[in-house]
Amino acid sequence: MRYKRKINKKWLAPILGFTLAFPSVLSAQAAVPPAHASVKSVEFVGMAAPTGAEQMAKVYTGASVKVTYSDNTVKTFPLTYKTLxxxxxxxxxxxxxxxxxxxxxxxxxxxxxxxxxxxxxxxxxxxxxxxxxxxxxxxxxxxxxxxxxxxxxxxxxxxxxxxxxxxxxxxxxxxxxxxxxxxxxxxxxxxxxxxxxxxxxxxxxxxxxxxxxxxxxxxxxxxxxxxxxxxxxxxxxxxxxxxxxxxxxxxxxxxxxxxxxxxxxxxxxxxxxxxxxxxGRFSHELAKVAPDSKTVYFGDDGGNTMLFMYVADQAKDLSAGTLYAAKWVQTSAANGGSANLQWIKLGHASDNEVKAFVDKGLKFSDLFETSDKAADGFKTIKTYPSGKVEYLKVKPGMEKAAAFLESRRYAAMLGATSEFNKMEGVTVNAKDKKAYIAMSYVEKSMEKDKKGTDPTDDIQVDKISAGVTYELALTDGQKDQSGDSINSAYVPQTMQGLVWGEDLATPDAKGNTAADDKVANPDNLSYSETLRTLFIGEDSGKHANNYLWAYNVDTHQLSRILSTPAGAEATGLQVVDDLNGFSYIMSNLQHPGDEMIVPEPLKTDVLNSINQNFDNRKAGMVGYIAGLPSAKQLEKEAPAVPVKGGNNHQSSTDSSLIVIKDEAKKAGAAISWKGPKKPIVVTKGSHKLVFTLGSKTATMDGAKVQLPATPGQVKGKIMFPSGTWNHFIGM
Known part of the structure; x- marks a missing residue:
């Protein structure tokens, strides 16, 4: 049956058991552009490791992005490195x-x-x-x-x-x-x-x-x-x-x-x-703010360091808040180890309060009493930067000053774990509520204390000198060790190894002491919500050339996408998902040719080229990877989906209306609707059609489609354009 007339506004009982007032014109003559395929998968096609002095002495990429659409069309986006x-x-x-x-x-x-x-x-x-x-x-x-x-x-x-x-x-x-x-x-x-x-x-x-x-x-x-x-x-x-x-x-x-x-x-x-x-005061690698704009995670670089978290009093304002430190409760030693995390509150302060301590000229001896051996009332700790066993007692009334001027020492005295080693970059996956933290070298204080001389031995994981990138699960409703609620929905609850390197027993021909096809000594991290990809930059003394890697969090595929000059560190990593319709991977390099592990005679040839490229090793470089497709570009490049006919072989621009429940039953499709003004979802196999009564915009497998007529209700039955329906059923 075809409906070409106007429907008056009134309350009608739709077929799915809800009521909805619907003002609309159900007929339209405008032509509909063809539907487009949606993105099925995004994959980074990695590049080979550099070979020869020329490649080893420059920064470059030979990688690309492979996009597969829902109609199985494949588009490739080549990447290039641009120097700023x-x-x-x-x-x-x-x-x-x-x-x-x-x-x-x-x-x-x-x-x-x-x-x-x-x-x-x-x-x-x-x-x-x-x-x-x-x-x-x-x-x-x-x-x-x-x-x-x-x-x-x-x-x-x-x-x-x-x-x-x-x-x-x-x-x-x-x-x-x-x-x-x-x-x-x-x-x-x-x-x-x-x-x-x-x-x-x-x-x-x-x-x-x-x-x-x-x-x-x-x-x-x-x-x-x-x-x-x-x-x-x-x-x-x-x-x-x-x-x-x-x-x-x-x-x-x-x-x-x-x-x-x-x-x-x-x-x-x-x-x-x-x-x-x-x-807090410690070896700040960086601060990364959670999606709530008030929870902050940190890297704490060095040996015998800590995992800290800060919760600001107000969103988008880091001038006052509460500082916490984590205790690692180990559940596994393999692949970097895994643990449950307990959070210890160090204190609450404002910037002005802590700065007043600094301006007053407080010294270490104003905060702590010390002993040269274990004694009653003194806590035994070992933290960076001292790296030595210390026996400390906080002087009365100096708890807040100790918490924010000597955050690590104070946290260790309260029982937080101070055994992390070379904790570097941090980034956040908002959709999955995950955080990622790079531990460049998983060794030393993170290994089991076989001598039994350290004050604590919370972390006892297997040694991986090539390092590990960890995944942290972020949760709501967490309490600190004292039983008080933590005012954040993004509190790390667990921590486990996600991507790890592989140490080599003997160096290879280029001097690598870690496998060249895996990450070595992760440092910079950044995450793309659009591409579902974690990017990992290296600061490695175990790779002759440091790389930038792309790790897909769904497929777990690891791809090398950039190589820096030998002896250089890959720095400045920032993924910009969509800035005026364009996406970028910011990527710098520092100190090219420094502390090279390349054996002779290759080393001399590489150094000669580095000297020519980087002002006799006096210059670092600021630049970016271009060619990364943005969400807008992915949509623009999506191929049109051809109409395969369908019921009555009508055109996709046919604006006549059908009773969608009846047609869905014939086609074996399922319909769900959760209430008035909510989207109606039709599913057939792996394909999904989503539309709303009164709107001429729908989505088909995630791609936006303009409808030739407006969906509505007639005598309690939901009506939908037959041309678009035939297109959907024919997919």
Whole structure:
């Protein structure tokens, strides 16, 4: 039966037992564009490991993305690596990696007599690419984007001696032009971020983009305040502040550093910095915020480190909150091990409260009493940065100061596990409520204490020097060890190995001491919700070349997608799923040619090429992988689904209406409906049709379809366009 007339508004009883008032016109003559296939699977087709000196001395990708649609059509998207700039390049008059003092002037390297030169980093690290609303377009005519980049340290000075930690680090803010047609990124201007308001920036490692569009930077490798108080020369604190303030008489304060720093950018491309003291002081690899915009996870780099979590009082505001540390309760030792996690509350504080402790000039001895042996009232602990067994007691009234200035020592005294080793990157899979954490080297404090000399031995997993990436399940309704509720729906409850490397008994021909077809020493992590893919960047001394990997969390397929020069670390990893219709994998490299494990004579050939490519090993590189398809591009490339006929062989543009319950019964399809104004779902085999009464937009296997007529009800029966129905049944 065909219906070409208008239906009056009234309450009708639909066939599935619900009532719905329906105002609509059921006839339409507009032509319908053909339905398109939906994405069935996304797969990264990996590249081979580099061979020969030329490949081993450069950064490149030979990988691609293979997309299979629901009609089994396959489309391939080749990937390419694009360089934005080297750290030694000048962008708009500013050298990208130059270190600056408190007045914004370049810090000079005077290591070679009579030849002072600006100190320039070879070690770009974290990237945050984002768009600030209202920013003025660039002269190139594209979309203006912002990029915050870390410069972690300077490997060596002009005289070839180590400069690690001695020269204050920096960040840059680059304005990029995004071509509106191709998505290509080009740097337009670059300026250094001013950290003079927070006493400079201490060794910034990785970072992340917050859900509210700010950059969360880091300060890793906390100076030992106990050692500094005993002998200032045991840490980098004084040389750091003297260089930053250009004052050789200035004394530093270790408690002024090793926090999370938040960089905000306004529409005029000006940056402001806020240091978040309430997130705790430890070796911050990075901070990653959960989808609730208030739960924060951290990497804690070094030996004998900890798993921390912070829950802010207010979403999108990290200025006050509660800090927790985890206790590992092991359930397995294999493949990196697995455990249940118990959370210990360290305390609640605001940034202002903790900063007041710093400004007061508190020292280690103001917080703790010490003993040189086990004694009543003293807790026995072993943590980074000391790495030694210590016997400590918190002085009365100093609990909050200890919790936020000496987070690791205080947490260990309360029973948290301080046996993690080289805990690096963190990222979140929002849909599955999973977090991922990289443990670069699973060894030493994470192995069973066979000598029985450590204060605790919570972690006793099998050694994997090539490292492990862990998966953490995030849950609601969790309580801390004291029985108090944790105000977060994203609390890690379990932790288990997900991707692990393989150690080799003897080096291979390129010097690899870990299997070259598996991840070695994972560091940077980033996750794509669109592609269901975890990306893993290496910081390995066990691979001749460090790689970037793509790991599909559904199929568990691991694919190598980028190779960096020998001796370089893959850094700056950030997956940008969809920015004005384009997706990117931000990926940098630092210190090319450093600490190479390649045997001779290949080593000499590789180094010669690296010197040519990277300014005699003085330059790192900032860049990205292009060609990654965005959700918009996947939809655009989807093939049209041909009409196979169906009942009465009507056209898919036929606007006549059929009683869908009757036709579904004939075709063996199932119909479900959960109530008024809810979608109606029709399923036949693996195919699904979803529509809503009163709407001319439906989805067919996930692809949007415009209907030739509006679904409605007549005398309690749901009516649907016959042409679209025939198309669906014929799939």
């Amino acid at each position: 700039y080297k750290s030694t390049d000048s962008i708009g008059g500013t050298v990208a990696g130059v270190s600056i003092d408190a007045k914004g002037k370049p810090i000079m390297d005077t290591s070679v007599p009579n030849n002072p030169v600006p100190a320039v980093s070879d070690s770009p690290d974290s990237n945050s690419l984002f768009q600030v609303p209202g920013m003025t377009p660039t002269d190139l005519g594209g979309n203006p984007l912002s990029l915050v980049t870390h410069y972690e340290y300077i490997t060596s000075n002009n005289a070839g001696k180590s400069a690690y930690g001695l020269v204050p680090a920096s960040m840059s803010l680059t304005t990029l032009d995004q071509n509106k047609q191709t998505g290509e990124l080009k740097p337009v201007t670059l300026k250094k971020v001013d950290f003079s308001g927070v006493d400079g920036l201490w060794i910034p490692c990785n970072g992340s983009l917050s859900p509210w569009n700010t950059h969360l930077g880091s300060e890793e490798y906390d100076a030992d305040a106990r050692a500094y108080e005993a002998d200032h020369k045991q840490t980098y604190v004084d040389p750091f502040v003297q260089t930053y303030y250009q004052d050789t008489t200035k004394k530093g304060n270790p408690y002024a550093y090793n926090y999370i720093v938040e960089v905000s950018v306004d529409s005029k491309n000006n940056s402001t910095v806020q240091k978040h003291y309430s997130l």
